[in-house]
Amino acid sequence: MTHGLKQQGTLKAAVLISGTGSNLKALIDAVKSGRLELDIVRVVSNRAEAGGIGYARAANIPISIISHKQYADRDAHDDAVARVLDDSQAELVVLAGYMRVLGAAFTARFNGRVINLHPSLLPLYKGLDTYNRALQAGEAEIGASIHVVTSALDSGPVIAQVRIPVNNNDDAASLKHRLGPLEHKLLVATVEQFCQGDLRFDCGQLVFRDQLLKQPLQMSHNGTIQ
Numbered sequence: 356m357t358h359g360l361k362q363q364g365t366l367k368a369a370v371l372i373s374g375t376g377s378n379l380k381a382l383i384d385a386v387k388s389g390r391l392e393l394d395i396v397r398v399v400s401n402r403a404e405a406g407g408i409g410y411a412r413a414a415n416i417p418i419s420i421i422s423h424k425q426y427a428d429r430d431a432h433d434d435a436v437a438r439v440l441d442d443s444q445a446e447l448v449v450l451a452g453y454m455r456v457l458g459a460a461f462t463a464r465f466n467g468r469v470i471n472l473h474p475s476l477l478p479l480y481k482g483l484d485t486y487n488r489a490l491q492a493g494e495a496e497i498g499a500s501i502h503v504v505t506s507a508l509d510s511g512p513v514i515a516q517v518r519i520p521v522n523n524n525d526d527a528a529s530l531k532h533r534l535g536p537l538e539h540k541l542l543v544a545t546v547e548q549f550c551q552g553d554l555r556f557d558c559g560q561l562v563f564r565d566q567l568l569k570q571p572l573q574m575s576h577n578g579t580i581q
């Protein structure tokens with residue numbers, strides 16, 4: 356299946372959050388500044404107290420709070436989220452700190468249209484506590500990745516990455532502090548490629564500027580992606 360996401364004018368995206376929402380804010384700011392030709396049609400949070408809801412409200416973006424606690428199981432919750440996404444007509448779904456694993460029915464339904472920001476250089480350190488695990492392993496560098504969401508956790512094709520060196524005195528907090536602003540840039544730069552039609556998902560493979568993407572794009576610290 357081809358997703359020519361740019362074909363119908365401004366790309367429509369939904370953003371799923373669970374917490375602070377600093378990455379949602381980065382997207383909102385990039386839309387406001389005119390950098391992203393993106394219509395954020397809906398924000399979905401599984402937590403009513405997520406700080407990011409305030410950013411959506413301030414930007415007049417429709418919000419759905421769909422608590423997983425109100426559903427019998429994962430599939431029932433996923434299905435409720437999926438119905439809201441269908442109604443919103445979102446073409447791209449961005450997981451920006453959405454702390455729920457999505458089931459296979461959901462990922463099949465939105466095949467190739469869901470991307471996630473993960474704080475590691477995938478395929479290394481899938482799952483949680485990525486900074487501490489990287490430190491314990493003595494990694495010389497860490498980073499963040501944007502990948503396509505599939506039914507296997509943090510295992511879909513990696514689209515783009517940013518890297519930082521690990522210093523001798525680093526701990527998880529200092530790594531998070533240094534990487535956070537670069538994660539924002541990485542998400543905006545990657546979504547920009549979808550908006551411009553440079554990135555698409557074709558028959559299960561990522562295509563960048565009409566070439567199969569064999570290696571993840573790399574973002575420099577000034578936000579340039581290639």
Ligand code: GRF
Binds near residue numbers: 372375378
């Ligand atoms: C980011 O660090 C991202 O890598 C991870 O969750 C965090 C979300 O932060 N998946 P925020 O809610 O966007 O501030």
